[in-house]
Every structure is written in C-alpha cells, then in structure tokens.
Amino acid sequence: MTTPARAAFAAGLAALALAVPFPAFAGEEAAVVKGKGAASAAKGAVALPRGFRSWTHVRSMVVTDPEEGMYGFHDVYANRAALRGLRARPGRTAYPDGAQFVVSIFEVKQEKGLVVAGAKQRDVVQLKDRRAKETGGWRFASFDPAGKPVAIDPATCWGCHAQASGTDHVFTRYTE
Ligand code: HEC
Numbered sequence: 690m691t692t693p694a695r696a697a698f699a700a701g702l703a704a705l706a707l708a709v710p711f712p713a714f715a716g717e718e719a720a721v722v723k724g725k726g727a728a729s730a731a732k733g734a735v736a737l738p739r740g741f742r743s744w745t746h747v748r749s750m751v752v753t754d755p756e757e758g759m760y761g762f763h764d765v766y767a768n769r770a771a772l773r774g775l776r777a778r779p780g781r782t783a784y785p786d787g788a789q790f791v792v793s794i795f796e797v798k799q800e801k802g803l804v805v806a807g808a809k810q811r812d813v814v815q816l817k818d819r820r821a822k823e824t825g826g827w828r829f830a831s832f833d834p835a836g837k838p839v840a841i842d843p844a845t846c847w848g849c850h851a852q853a854s855g856t857d858h859v860f861t862r863y864t865e
Pocket residue numbers: 701702704705708712713714749750758763764765790791792813814815829830831841842843845846847848849850858859860861862
C-alpha cells in the first residue's frame with residue numbers, strides 16, 4: 690500500500706472505531722418496496738445492479754470483530770467506469786456519472802485455520818450521480834440477501850465516505 694492509500698484506509702478504519710453506535714451497514718430498518726412504481730417513487734432510489742457478480746472484483750476485506758459496524762467479509766466489485774476511476778493516477782481520481790461499486794458483505798466463518806465468507810448479510814451500493822450534491826455526488830443504497838432494498842440514511846454513509854476526499858469519496862484501493 691502506498692502511504693496516502695494507507696493513510697486513507699487508516700482514516701476509514703479509525704472512523705469505524707468512532708462510529709458508536711455503529712451506523713455503517715447495520716441497524717438499518719427493512720423497507721419493503723413493492724413493485725416498480727414504489728421503487729422509483731422512493732426518492733433517489735438506487736437499484737441493486739443485476740449481474741454485478743460479473744464485474745471486476747477489486748478487493749476483499751475482513752472485519753472479524755462482530756462489535757464493529759462493518760463486521761463481515763467484504764468483497765468489492767466495480768463496473769467499468771468505476772474501474773477506470775480506481776486505476777487513475779494518484780491525485781487524478783474523478784469518477785464519471787454511472788460509475789458504481791457494490792460491496793457484498795458476508796458472515797465471517799473461521800474454521801481449521803481458514804477465514805472464509807459465510808452467509809450473505811447484505812449488498813451495499815455506491816453510484817456516482819453528480820446531482821446528488823448533498824452526498825458528494827454519490828448515491829448510496831443497501832439491500833438484504835434477497836435483494837430487497839433496506840432503508841438507510843445516505844447522510845450516514847456520506848458522513849464517513851466524505852473523509853476519502855482525496856479519492857472522490859471512494860475508500861477502496863486498487864492493486865494489480
Ligand atoms: C464508518 C465509516 C463508513 C460508513 C458509515 C459507510 N462506509 Fe462504505 N466504506 C467504508 C470503508 C472503510 C470502505 C472500504 C472497505 C470495504 O468496504 O471493503 C467502504 C467501502 C464502500 C463501498 C465500495 C466503494 C468505496 O467507496 O470504497 C461501497 C459501495 C460502500 N462503502 C457503501 C456504503 C453505504 C451504502 C453506506 C451507508 C449505508 C456506507 N458505505 C457507510 C466506510 C464506511
């Protein structure tokens with residue numbers, strides 16, 4: 690990891706420690722959105738992109754402490770536009786509208802010296818949309834394991850992602 694990347698990541702993790710009670714991905718209330726009309730009526734609704742499992746897998750991360758807001762086995766996926774942003778030279782990061790990330794978060798299973806992903810907990814989405822000015826030009830969403838939207842307060846997501854200001858509010862780092 691380069692020093693700025695390490696710093697940004699440390700900042701992210703430090704923020705995790707501060708997030709008590711953790712608002713990150715847990716503690717969200719289930720919002721059942723029925724039918725297309727309801728989904729599009731929800732202000733700023735972001736869909737869980739179909740086929741994101743075929744996007745580029747960028748990174749994995751494990752937060753082993755169940756008391757942590759971001760507890761879980763994280764797999765981060767990027768679509769093409771997001772991948773271009775990730776690969777941009779340091780200091781030149783700017784994501785175009787439509788750039789999108791999905792993090793699949795699983796239980797952490799530790800057995801016989803292995804740490805593996807257990808049952809799916811949720812998928813979280815970050816979509817570049819410059820109209821979403823209040824949240825840094827990104828829209829945030831969360832989905833339960835069945836793919837149903839979960840109610841979140843995007844301001845909570847933004848409260849933490851705002852710290853990654855040197856990389857257009859994206860924490861994930863890319864390595865070949
Ligand atoms: C306490 C800080 C914090 C909060 C709050 C937070 N995140 Fe993140 N987020 C991170 C960190 C650190 C990463 C990079 C590590 C990872 O998830 O694998 C990340 C990564 C992501 C990514 C992958 C793209 C990127 O920026 O690296 C998405 C998508 C994402 N978060 C969505 C959300 C959503 C949706 C919410 C609100 C429900 C949220 N986040 C709230 C810290 C936070």
